[in-house]
Amino acid sequence: MKKTESNNSSTTKGKVDLDTSSERVLEYLGQSDATLASPDAVDSAAAAFVLEIQSSIEHEVKELRSQGKYPPSLIARVNSYYNSLLPLGAASAAKDFKEAFWIADRVAYIDIDVPTASKKPGVSLVKRILRLMIAWYLNYVAQQFNNFTSNLMRLITIIDQRIVTLEEKLEATDFRHLELLDKTASIEVLAVFAESIGELVGDSSGRILVAECGTGEMLEELRRKGVDVYGIDERAALLDSLETRRFDVRDSTTLFHLHKLEDSVLSGLIVAGIVDRGTIAERVKLLHEAKRVMGQGSTLVLACSGITRYADASNHMEYDLSLGRPFSPDTWIELLKRLEFSHVRSISSETSDDYLVVASNTKASSGGLTYSSFDEANVNLDEAR
Amino acid sequence: MGAIHHFIPTLLPGDGSGNAARAMQHRLVELGAESLIFVQEDKADLGLPTFDSYPGYANKDDILMYHLATSSAIPSYLRTLRQDVVVNYQNLTPPNYFRPYNAVAAAFQERGMAELRLLADQAVMGIAPSMFNLKDMINAGFSVVEQSPIILDPSDFMGAGDAQASKMLYDLSDKGFSNWLFVGRLVPNKAQEHLIMALAAHREIYGDTAVLHLVGRPTYYGYTKALYELTKSLDLLDRVNFVMGVSPAELAAFYTMSDIFISTSEHEGFCMPIVEALFHGLSVIAYDAGAVPETLGIGGIHLDDRDPITIASWANRIMNSSELRNNLAELAAARTNQLSPRSTIARFDEVVARLLKLTNRDWSLDFDQPSSLVRNYDEFGARFQATGQHS
Numbered sequence: 001m002k003k004t005e006s007n008n009s010s011t012t013k014g015k016v017d018l019d020t021s022s023e024r025v026l027e028y029l030g031q032s033d034a035t036l037a038s039p040d041a042v043d044s045a046a047a048a049f050v051l052e053i054q055s056s057i058e059h060e061v062k063e064l065r066s067q068g069k070y071p072p073s074l075i076a077r078v079n080s081y082y083n084s085l086l087p088l089g090a091a092s093a094a095k096d097f098k099e100a101f102w103i104a105d106r107v108a109y110i111d112i113d114v115p116t117a118s119k120k121p122g123v124s125l126v127k128r129i130l131r132l133m134i135a136w137y138l139n140y141v142a143q144q145f146n147n148f149t150s151n152l153m154r155l156i157t158i159i160d161q162r163i164v165t166l167e168e169k170l171e172a173t174d175f176r177h178l179e180l181l182d183k184t185a186s187i188e189v190l191a192v193f194a195e196s197i198g199e200l201v202g203d204s205s206g207r208i209l210v211a212e213c214g215t216g217e218m219l220e221e222l223r224r225k226g227v228d229v230y231g232i233d234e235r236a237a238l239l240d241s242l243e244t245r246r247f248d249v250r251d252s253t254t255l256f257h258l259h260k261l262e263d264s265v266l267s268g269l270i271v272a273g274i275v276d277r278g279t280i281a282e283r284v285k286l287l288h289e290a291k292r293v294m295g296q297g298s299t300l301v302l303a304c305s306g307i308t309r310y311a312d313a314s315n316h317m318e319y320d321l322s323l324g325r326p327f328s329p330d331t332w333i334e335l336l337k338r339l340e341f342s343h344v345r346s347i348s349s350e351t352s353d354d355y356l357v358v359a360s361n362t363k364a365s366s367g368g369l370t371y372s373s374f375d376e377a378n379v380n381l382d383e384a385r
Numbered sequence: 386m387g388a389i390h391h392f393i394p395t396l397l398p399g400d401g402s403g404n405a406a407r408a409m410q411h412r413l414v415e416l417g418a419e420s421l422i423f424v425q426e427d428k429a430d431l432g433l434p435t436f437d438s439y440p441g442y443a444n445k446d447d448i449l450m451y452h453l454a455t456s457s458a459i460p461s462y463l464r465t466l467r468q469d470v471v472v473n474y475q476n477l478t479p480p481n482y483f484r485p486y487n488a489v490a491a492a493f494q495e496r497g498m499a500e501l502r503l504l505a506d507q508a509v510m511g512i513a514p515s516m517f518n519l520k521d522m523i524n525a526g527f528s529v530v531e532q533s534p535i536i537l538d539p540s541d542f543m544g545a546g547d548a549q550a551s552k553m554l555y556d557l558s559d560k561g562f563s564n565w566l567f568v569g570r571l572v573p574n575k576a577q578e579h580l581i582m583a584l585a586a587h588r589e590i591y592g593d594t595a596v597l598h599l600v601g602r603p604t605y606y607g608y609t610k611a612l613y614e615l616t617k618s619l620d621l622l623d624r625v626n627f628v629m630g631v632s633p634a635e636l637a638a639f640y641t642m643s644d645i646f647i648s649t650s651e652h653e654g655f656c657m658p659i660v661e662a663l664f665h666g667l668s669v670i671a672y673d674a675g676a677v678p679e680t681l682g683i684g685g686i687h688l689d690d691r692d693p694i695t696i697a698s699w700a701n702r703i704m705n706s707s708e709l710r711n712n713l714a715e716l717a718a719a720r721t722n723q724l725s726p727r728s729t730i731a732r733f734d735e736v737v738a739r740l741l742k743l744t745n746r747d748w749s750l751d752f753d754q755p756s757s758l759v760r761n762y763d764e765f766g767a768r769f770q771a772t773g774q775h776s
Contacts, residue, residue, distance in 0.1 A: 016550045016635050018557065018596060018626040025613045025627045028603050044719070046712040047683060053709055054686070057698050070586045070694050078585070078619070082578055085614045087607035090485035090573070 065243040072243065072251045073236035101156065108149035112138040186273040187214030189354045190303045194221040196347065197270055200358060201299050202227060206267025211254040211274070214238060218270060219247045227268075232257045255282060258289035266294050272303040276326060283327065284335065291339050294361040300341065302332060306353025332357040386748050387446025387468075388419035389737070392436050394457035395426040399633060401535070401657045402454040402475045403429065405514070408536035408758060409450070409473070412730055415757065416737065416750040425457050436462055443468070448744060450512075451504065453477070454654075456496035460504055469744050472504050473512045473533075474522050476654020476676075482574040486605035501525045510740055514655040515676035529743065531736045535655055536729045537664065538758055539765045546638030550631075554598075554642035563595045563704045566643035566667070568636070568658035569650065570601040571609050571627075578615055579649035579672075579691040583700070585619045586693035591701045593624070600628040600639055640665040645700055648672060649691045656680050660724050663717040668703045668710055670696060684720025685713060726758040 015024070064070070112135065116127035190197075190210075194217045201208055202225040210218045213231025215238060222229040230248035233239055242249045250257065254274045269290050274282060290300050310326060329346035336344045341359035348355050391410050396403040406422060413420040423436040434442070436459050439449075447468045451459060454475035463470050477498055480491035505511070505526035513519045514535045522530050554564050565584065569575045577599055584597045603609040609627075616625045631639065646662035646669045653675040660680060662669050669685030671677050678687060686699055703709055722728075734752050741748055 016547075016600075016626070016628045016631060016639075017553050018598075018623065021626045021628070022613075022622050024629045025603075025609065028606075028609060028629055044715070046715040046719075049712045050686065050709070050716065053702060053706075057695065057702060060698050060702075061692070061694050064590060064694055064698070069590050070697075075582075075693065078582055078615075081618060082582075082611065082615050085611040087485050087611075090607070 062246060062248060066246040068240065068244050071236075072239035072249070076236045076251055097160065101153075101160070104156075105153050108146075108153050110142040110145050112142045114138075184214070184273065185305055185309050186212060186276055186303070189276075189305050189309075190214055190270075190272040191217035192349060192352070192354060193303050193356055194218045196356065197301050197303070198222060198225055200301060201268040201270070204267040204299070206295060206298070207265065208268035208270065209257075209266055211257070211269065211271040213242070213247075213249060214272070216242045216245060216247055218272075219249075223247070255285060255289065258286070258293055261289075261293040263292055264295040267298045268301070269294055269298070270301045270303065275302045275332075276305045280325075287335055287339055291341070291361065296361065296363070298361045300336075300357075300359045300361065302357040304329075304332070304355050304357060306349070306355060308353050329355055329357060386419070387444040387448065387746070388421070388442075389413050389448045389450060390420060390439070390442070391422045391450050391452060392439075392459050392463070393422060393424055393452040394455055394459060396422070396424050396429045396431065396433060398429045399636070401655070402452055404538060404657075405473070405475065405535045406450075406452045408538050409733065411538075411758060412536065412733055412756055413737070415754050416734070416752060417754070418748065418750055425459060439466075446746065448509075448740065448746070451508075453497065453501060453504070456493045456500055460500040463504070464507065469509045470504065470507050471510045471512060471740060472501070472508045472522070472527070474501065474518050474654075475514065476518050476521070477501070478572070478574050478652055482572070482652065483605070486573065486607045490605075498525070509744055512736060515679050517676035517679060518654050531739065533733050533736045534724060534729045535657055535660070536726050536733060536758060537657075537660055537724060537762065538726070539664065539762055545634065546641045547632065547634035548638075550635045550638035551642050554638065557596050558642070558644075561594055563645065563700065564643040565595055565597045565700060566600065566639055566646050566662070567598070567648060568600045568639070568646075568661070569648075569656075571599065571603045571612060572605065573608050574652040575601075575648075575650040576691070577612055577649070579693070579696075580647055581612065581616055581619065581621065581625055583647070583649070583691075583693040583696035584621060584624060587697035587700060588621070588624070590694065590697055594704075595700060596624050596626060597621075598626045598628055598639060598643065600631055600636065602630045603627075640667065643667060645670060645703055646685075647696060647700070648677065649688075649696070650674065650677065653677050653680070659685075660721070663721045663724075666714045666717055668713040669717065670699050670703075680724075682720045682723065684717045726756060726762045730756050730759060 114127070114131050116124050116131060118124040118127060190212075191214075197218060198221040202222065204227055206228065208222060208227055208229045210222070210229060210231040213219055213233050214235075216231070219229055219231050219242070230250065231242065232250045232252045232254065233242075234251060234253055236251065239249050239251055252260075254271060271286065271290070274286060278286065294300060305326065307326060333344045333346060336357070336359045340363050342362045343360040344357070345359075346355050346357050391406045393403060393406045396406070410420045410422055421442060422431075422433050423439055424433045425436055427433045427435075443466075445467065448471060449463060449466065449468050450471045450473055451463060452473045452475055453460075454477065477494050480494040480498075482491075483494060484491035501522070502525045505522070505528075508527065509529065511519070511522040511527035511530040512533050513522055513530065514533065516532060519530050519532055557564055565580070567575075567577060567580055569577075571577060580597055580599070584595060587595050599612075613627070616622055628635075628639070640661060644667070646659070646667045648656065648659060648669075648671040650656065650672065651674045655676050656671075659669060659671060659677065663681075663684045669681060670688060671681050671685060672688045672691050681687060688695065688699075703713065737750070738752065740746075741750070
């Protein structure tokens with residue numbers, strides 16, 4: 001980019017200078033405190049060149065990650081710190097509720113005792129007389145308003161209590177608890193089945209996602225077979241380690257990641273963890289999102305823990321922290337069939353009662369099958385039960 | 386013959402919606418139609434009539450074009466009129482972005498959505514600059530919709546860039562820093578925090594060689610404070626330049642002297658700054674969200690996510706490869722050409738012709754009339770090239 005030097009040799013700082021940026025922001029904060037066309041596909045050499053660079057950038061990013069440069073754990077810490085800076089309601093609704101409630105409570109009352117002081121002679125007297133004259137009216141209005149707001153605040157308190165009770169029951173599904181765990185049973189299940197799953201999806205030509213990829217055995221197996229595979233997990237330490245082993249991994253939860261994906265972009269989807277640990281609602285939502293993001297002819301594999309792992313829970317905090325009852329293979333199969341997956345079947349382990357549920361997406365989603373169909377699916381599930 | 390008048394809540398100097406309305410009005414007058422702009426608030430001091438003074442100008446054959454970008458008293462007023470109404474939907478930001486920062490602003494956006502639905506019953510046509518916005522209109526109940534991209538009027542950049550701002554940017558370049566630019570208000574939906582995080586990653590990986598200029602007015606105290614505190618905690622206060630509002634000359638300097646325009650915004654109805662950056666030949670990197678993919682088109686680099694390492698890597702590669710910069714400048718020029726007034730005015734003319742047909746107006750507008758906006762653009766482009774500012 002060609003640039004011409006400015007003729008201005010002035011050394012005074014302007015209102016756009018970098019040197020005075022902090023001053024401007026602080027000044028602003030101080031003040032505030034006090035008070036057509038769709039893109040055409042142009043087949044040009046330039047576009048081709050940029051595309052070429054794009055793949056080179058992707059390679060470079062992988063290299064950087066494998067060297068542990070700016071690891072996922074650091075990104076997670078920066079994000080977490082940023083979220084802590086946000087005002088009430090912008091980041092964590094649960095954390096912010098109490099403070100917001102007390103703020104609302106403090107202002108949910110009308111005080112009719114209007115200040116009457118004035119520096120101008122006689123005005124104070126006039127104000128007091130006016131206040132006396134209209135006090136009957138203001139009292140009447142304020143009483144009604146205060147009755148309304150006090151009842152509203154009482155109602156909010158009751159609703160909050162009910163929500164807290166629900167949250168306490170559901171808290172076990174919060175993935176943050178898994179930070180307590182080095183290695184979960186679902187990782188073990190995925191590792192045990194890695195070779196079998198590799199045989200099922202190893203010849204896929206498109207992109208495959210391993211959701212809750214854990215310690216990476218599944219990623220390793222598929223990479224060995226030359227499959228274009230990437231993983232997601234939320235455990236930063238595991239992600240840091242996988243990145244240094246040159247795996248393409250992202251920091252995300254399964255449902256959030258699937259929700260962000262476009263329709264029909266995956267050639268295969270392998271899921272562990274949430275299939276054992278998720279609530280019924282989460283597991284049904286998982287299947288809906290899977291249907292939407294999987295392309296025609298793609299394969300879905302659910303790696304599920306067998307019931308004995310639940311009985312032997314002493315060394316598996318994952319199950320201790322789970323709320324959802326485990327699904328049997330039959331339930332998964334029934335749900336998948338209802339979502340028009342085909343070739344639905346379960347595969348048992350030879351050494352344990354862990355199992356895989358495998359399904360083909362021969363009829364791709366038309367895009368309409370989103371979470372809005374969720375209520376309907378719940379009904380179907382009720383019927384299935 | 387009646388007129389095609391414009392109604393806009395607030396006309397601010399340099400504001401996207403106001404500029405769009407003014408460009409449309411300008412073209413309509415060129416076509417031979419009578420066209421005035423009525424406002425609720427004239428913050429540009431142009432002496433425009435207020436919307437409630439319209440009866441003094443009214444003709445029963447008038448067509449009234451309402452430019453909707455926020456809630457106002459105008460939709461209710463239009464309900465009382467018998468003239469045909471057209472809505473040009475400039476987009477409303479989903480209220481959840483604003484609610485934690487300003488409940489009133491969020492309520493305004495919600496009311497704006499309600500007004501859009503209200504106008505859907507009344508309007509004979511909906512116009513929007515992007516397909517992204519058109520989808521909102523269809524969802525709101527509009528049955529006849531047309532896309533007409535915003536007409537770029539480069540008059541804001543016609544003058545020379547501000548000398549002092551140019552010098553500051555030149556000096557940074559001279560010291561070996563690349564100048565990253567984003568233009569847009571400091572609001573949560575524009576997600577400037579991701580730019581700051583990308584700058585931090587860039588410094589960590591490629592060294593301390595970039596400065597980020599955030600050109601835009603602060604809107605919410607809480608959001609600005611969070612951005613500032615994040616910058617401070619990342620030890621980037623001397624590398625992130627919060628430019629709290631600029632004059633047209635200063636804006637011209639930033640566009641002319643910066644190296645890369647980066648957007649990590651997650652909700653845009655069109656994103657005119659991208660067009661302006663492309664017009665200035667900047668390399669553009671943008672996160673594909675809202676109308677951004679449509680607006681950027683072939684002109685730059687589309688990001689699927691806002692991974693700080695990926696953004697840093699692109700920025701580093703752009704700064705270290707003149708071949709990449711030249712190719713991106715070529716793509717920017719191609720995209721600018723697609724969005725130049727020659728194309729967008731032709732499209733606007735088509736929409737006006739369709740509107741007249743739809744409303745049975747047998748007006749003899751001169752669609753062959755050349756536009757001074759096209760002439761200005763061509764002349765300015767030539768001058769821009771001649772001074773060597775365009776890469």
